[in-house]
Amino acid sequence: MLSRLLKEHQAKQNERKELQERRRREAIAAAACLTEALVDHLNVGVAQAYINQRKLDHEVKTLQVQASQFSKQTAQWISMVEGFNQALKEIGDVENWARSIEMDMRTITTALEYVHKGQLQSASS
Secondary structure (H helix, E strand, O other): OOOHHHHHHHHHHHHHHHHHHHHHHHHHHHHHHHHHHHHHHHHHHHHHHHHHHHHHHHHHHHHHHHHHHHHHHHHHHHHHHHHHHHHHHHHHHHHHHHHHHHHHHHHHHHHHHHHHHHHHHHHHH
């Protein structure tokens, strides 16, 4: 009777150990699955952040190139406008010179007409 009780006790202990071992393996497997799922979820976020960072870097480089080109183009435009302003100033100077010459020529013409009239009057008298 004691040996039968001992055998039953040992059998129950073995069953409990097997059950406990099976539950431990299941817990380890579940923890591994959970860890893998969490890591996968984090990796998706990290991968998306990396892709976004690469896109941003590309956009920044493109923007820098475009800004540089715009700066060069603006400098060319400023140079052209300054040249145009200088040409306008020169035209203004030529116009003033032409007016000055015209006034001098009118003065000379008036003086010549006066002299010519004076000579005609003295010849007719």
